[in-house]
Amino acid sequence: xxxxxxxxxxxxxxxxxxxxxxxxxxxxxxxxxxxxxxxxxxxxxxxxxxxxxxxxxxxxxxxxxxxxxxxxxxxxxxxxxxxxxxxxxxxxxxxxxxxxxxxxxxxxxxxxxxxxxxxxxxxxxxxxxxxxxxxxxxxxxxxxxxxxxxxxxxxxxxxxxxxxxxxxxxxxxxxxxxxxxxxxxxxxxxxxxxxxxxxxxxxxxxxxxxxxxxxxxxxxxxxxxxxxxxxxxxxxxxxxxxxxxxxxxxxxxxxxxxxxxxxxxxxxxxxxxxxxxxxxxxxxxxxxxxxxxxxxxxxxxxxxxxxxxxxxxxxxxxxxxxxxxxxxxxxxxxxxxxxxxxxxxxxxxxxxxxxxxxxxxxxxxxxxxxxxxxxxxxxxxxxxxxxxxxxxxxxxxxxxxxxx
Numbered sequence: 001x002x003x004x005x006x007x008x009x010x011x012x013x014x015x016x017x018x019x020x021x022x023x024x025x026x027x028x029x030x031x032x033x034x035x036x037x038x039x040x041x042x043x044x045x046x047x048x049x050x051x052x053x054x055x056x057x058x059x060x061x062x063x064x065x066x067x068x069x070x071x072x073x074x075x076x077x078x079x080x081x082x083x084x085x086x087x088x089x090x091x092x093x094x095x096x097x098x099x100x101x102x103x104x105x106x107x108x109x110x111x112x113x114x115x116x117x118x119x120x121x122x123x124x125x126x127x128x129x130x131x132x133x134x135x136x137x138x139x140x141x142x143x144x145x146x147x148x149x150x151x152x153x154x155x156x157x158x159x160x161x162x163x164x165x166x167x168x169x170x171x172x173x174x175x176x177x178x179x180x181x182x183x184x185x186x187x188x189x190x191x192x193x194x195x196x197x198x199x200x201x202x203x204x205x206x207x208x209x210x211x212x213x214x215x216x217x218x219x220x221x222x223x224x225x226x227x228x229x230x231x232x233x234x235x236x237x238x239x240x241x242x243x244x245x246x247x248x249x250x251x252x253x254x255x256x257x258x259x260x261x262x263x264x265x266x267x268x269x270x271x272x273x274x275x276x277x278x279x280x281x282x283x284x285x286x287x288x289x290x291x292x293x294x295x296x297x298x299x300x301x302x303x304x305x306x307x308x309x310x311x312x313x314x315x316x317x318x319x320x321x322x323x324x325x326x327x328x329x330x331x332x333x334x335x336x337x338x339x340x341x342x343x344x345x346x347x348x349x350x351x352x353x354x355x356x357x358x359x360x361x362x363x364x365x366x367x368x369x370x371x372x373x374x375x376x377x378x379x380x381x382x383x384x385x386x387x388x389x390x391x392x393x394x395x396x397x398x399x400x401x402x403x404x
Contacts, residue, residue: 050076124141276310296310
């Protein structure tokens, strides 16, 4: 986070001290402040002690002008100097609905998400909604890159046209262009569609096309059948191809595509309790394809209990099978205290390369949440982690949340 971003975050925090919680200069104020302290070993066994101060701030109707402010960021540091962690400003923008008839505007740091691509932008976003069934969005500004630096020549621009037809057909066409150090790095086109047949089935699709490399880089097609209120069936096909910046050395290397077929059946046993079964066919270019099966129960909290239990079996042609389970349960002891415990054994994501094979992983944890008041709570979690690649290590977190 640069000095300007630090100042913006500190100013947002200072607003809380300018008046009673809930009002600032006649505006409504709400948000959440979270203080987080973590402890964990890195793979070499060195203990890190990172700390974070998060602030989410919403200020509505500033000075009675119908202008809203929304911001979210963090200050961060590792007190043991083991991890390289940064302070960040995730978003901080002013929003004015009805700036002109049918025109809404947002100015500042904000998250841009379209089928063509997504980014965090320092700039202007305009949304116009008086084009019959269509809406037009245009945006442009600086393209924020947390990991590779950020300068005045990193630019993003684009837009989206979307609309609803025949009451249940949603269509969208989007475009994004990115510049890195003054050179064109990305030019992407996106198309999305969704069609809903009431009380029967929902069909949806997303496509991303790279104009610079002349190829489809992302495609998703799915259907969710929900005619019976007790059960539903969802199927999806996914195609993904990594997109590198045209200015990056990695753009000259070949990349491997990934495809996946998935089917999931959900059945409602009773309010808050569902059974599910899921099958995925993972298709790789450089590794053998894999079949992944998962089935289990999930309990959403309706009283005191919540949790899930499922079994997972992964079978692939390379002989690196995984058979494990996931289990988690929490119990509301009283109005002020909630306790939970969980385990994921031989089901976590794996990392494979030429020399290392992390084919099994385990994660055991306990957690506790104390609701001190309606607006203040404390969360604590401790974990034991082990894998074929790394010996066991431990990590923990305590978090104080203050709502206002």
